[in-house]
Amino acid sequence: MAPLLEINKVSKRFGGLPALDDVTITVEQGELRGIIGPNGSGKSTLFNLIVGRYRPTSGDILFKGRSVIGMRPDQRARLGITIKFQITNVFDGLKVLDNVLLGLISSGRWEEAGLKEGLENQALSILDRIGLTEKAGEKAGTLSHGQKQWLEIGMALATRPSLLLLDEPTSGMGAEETRRTAEIIHQLKGDLTILIIEHDMDFVRTVSERITVLNRGVFLTEGTYDEVKTDERVIEAYLGRGRH
Amino acid sequence: MSSARLKHTVSTGLATAFLCALTGLLWYFVGGGPSGLQQLTTYLILGLFALSVDLLWGFGGMLSFGQAAFFGLGCFSYAVVTTGRIAPIPPEAGLLGLALGIAIPMVIAVLLGYFLFYGKVTGPYFTIVTLALAFLVSSLALTWPALFGGWTGIPRVPPLKLDFLGLSFKASTNAFFLAAVLCVLIVMLLRWILDSRFGLLVSGLSDNEERLEFLGASVARLKLMIFVLSAALAGFAGGLFAANSGYVSSDLLGITVSTEAVVFVAVGGRRTLLGALLGAIVVRGMSYWLGGVALEYWQLFMGVMFIIVVLFFQSGLLGLVTRLSGFFSPGPASKVSG
Numbered sequence: 159m160a161p162l163l164e165i166n167k168v169s170k171r172f173g174g175l176p177a178l179d180d181v182t183i184t185v186e187q188g189e190l191r192g193i194i195g196p197n198g199s200g201k202s203t204l205f206n207l208i209v210g211r212y213r214p215t216s217g218d219i220l221f222k223g224r225s226v227i228g229m230r231p232d233q234r235a236r237l238g239i240t241i242k243f244q245i246t247n248v249f250d251g252l253k254v255l256d257n258v259l260l261g262l263i264s265s266g267r268w269e270e271a272g273l274k275e276g277l278e279n280q281a282l283s284i285l286d287r288i289g290l291t292e293k294a295g296e297k298a299g300t301l302s303h304g305q306k307q308w309l310e311i312g313m314a315l316a317t318r319p320s321l322l323l324l325d326e327p328t329s330g331m332g333a334e335e336t337r338r339t340a341e342i343i344h345q346l347k348g349d350l351t352i353l354i355i356e357h358d359m360d361f362v363r364t365v366s367e368r369i370t371v372l373n374r375g376v377f378l379t380e381g382t383y384d385e386v387k388t389d390e391r392v393i394e395a396y397l398g399r400g401r402h
Numbered sequence: 403m404s405s406a407r408l409k410h411t412v413s414t415g416l417a418t419a420f421l422c423a424l425t426g427l428l429w430y431f432v433g434g435g436p437s438g439l440q441q442l443t444t445y446l447i448l449g450l451f452a453l454s455v456d457l458l459w460g461f462g463g464m465l466s467f468g469q470a471a472f473f474g475l476g477c478f479s480y481a482v483v484t485t486g487r488i489a490p491i492p493p494e495a496g497l498l499g500l501a502l503g504i505a506i507p508m509v510i511a512v513l514l515g516y517f518l519f520y521g522k523v524t525g526p527y528f529t530i531v532t533l534a535l536a537f538l539v540s541s542l543a544l545t546w547p548a549l550f551g552g553w554t555g556i557p558r559v560p561p562l563k564l565d566f567l568g569l570s571f572k573a574s575t576n577a578f579f580l581a582a583v584l585c586v587l588i589v590m591l592l593r594w595i596l597d598s599r600f601g602l603l604v605s606g607l608s609d610n611e612e613r614l615e616f617l618g619a620s621v622a623r624l625k626l627m628i629f630v631l632s633a634a635l636a637g638f639a640g641g642l643f644a645a646n647s648g649y650v651s652s653d654l655l656g657i658t659v660s661t662e663a664v665v666f667v668a669v670g671g672r673r674t675l676l677g678a679l680l681g682a683i684v685v686r687g688m689s690y691w692l693g694g695v696a697l698e699y700w701q702l703f704m705g706v707m708f709i710i711v712v713l714f715f716q717s718g719l720l721g722l723v724t725r726l727s728g729f730f731s732p733g734p735a736s737k738v739s740g
Contacts, residue, residue: 232617232618250609251605260602263619
């Protein structure tokens, strides 16, 4: 079987500036992959290329063995690629429940249990998974920063993705919220393939099995947390920046 | 969920019926006479036109100054068919004219909308294109006098008659009741649509278009559907307008009429449906009254009213009413069902 996601020699330039340079990454079905790297290493650019916000300058992206280059973001979402953005991005003016319902409706990936009542129940069961059941009737804009992050994960789940991209799911969270987020992600393990961008190394270690390291737009290395942590080049990338 | 939707639809319909009845009563007590009632019918029809703007702008988040192009095409469709201008008058000309007045704007909206929305023309760029549309259509109309009547327009447009039902809306009371019933039915229809899954997508669109797209909704298709639906309603209102006023001219297609509808919606309150009707009745009513007092100032008055609303009452008159009633009876914040 083909890998779920193949990033194949992908480069992205903004004007003359290379944000990603000839990056190749393969992600297997069911993986929980951490993506790390210093600021400006191209992590978010990579995600934006996968979901279709940007178009690569060169290279190819295959999802389930099929190229997604040229597809619009909504088409990719309907194929099963979903993202939680780095900056929280929910429907502030709508109820929390409606936010999740929109995940179900937009993707159209609810058909199987798509009875009229079933739809709202599906949304409620997702709210239960992310611990926001009591907030169902409130406007999403009134949620705390952490709750919005969870809501966005919930919306992403509502599209029943095969590939979930989480861009810094714990940014701006306290220790307790971070722990809760790790729990949510652990629950999802196995069901779907997840890529996580994170700065919090402890968090990366607890949630992901394999880690890919990017540095200045270039693929640096890949391996388990312990392998990556002791890799000279990784240490250099993280510590060497200040020293030139 | 479904019964709540039905309740919501019915209550909105009742509120609309109440508004129409109240307007009719006021007129009766003021003693406006048949010509006054015809005026009132015009307000309701313009209210229907304003509803199309509310759908597009209030709910869809797309501000258009070209909506009168669709309204005007509705006017001319009806006028051209019922006056036998280019072909002999067919049987059921009124109905045919109304139908064409819906179909032609829809076709144009599909063509134009396809290029606009799939070409990612959004926000202020969309608004600018609609300005150009209004200008283009009204200028084109002038270059084709055989169809549009040139500077003089088309006079003696007959009122609506539905022979197969044996109904005539020549009498001003009949016409008013028809307009009122249509207002109620169309508000209910729109409410019903907006409370559906499609309606939730529309809410999502105006709240956060990008998020919606990344969740898998085809934003372009959604916008196109709203655009075409609102063009159909604008065209329908146009046909009714022609039947009621008896005269159409090319300025009905232009920017002034478009802007007026935007003012109606802003003054009455966006995203409420009822507000669009209320805005048309109040603004037109006031300007009619002012026209008797100080004719040269009514456009100035409309402009000032618009500015005041935009600056101080962004939820419009209806929002003001809701706030006041909330002040007198502080009810609990709405809780979700289930």
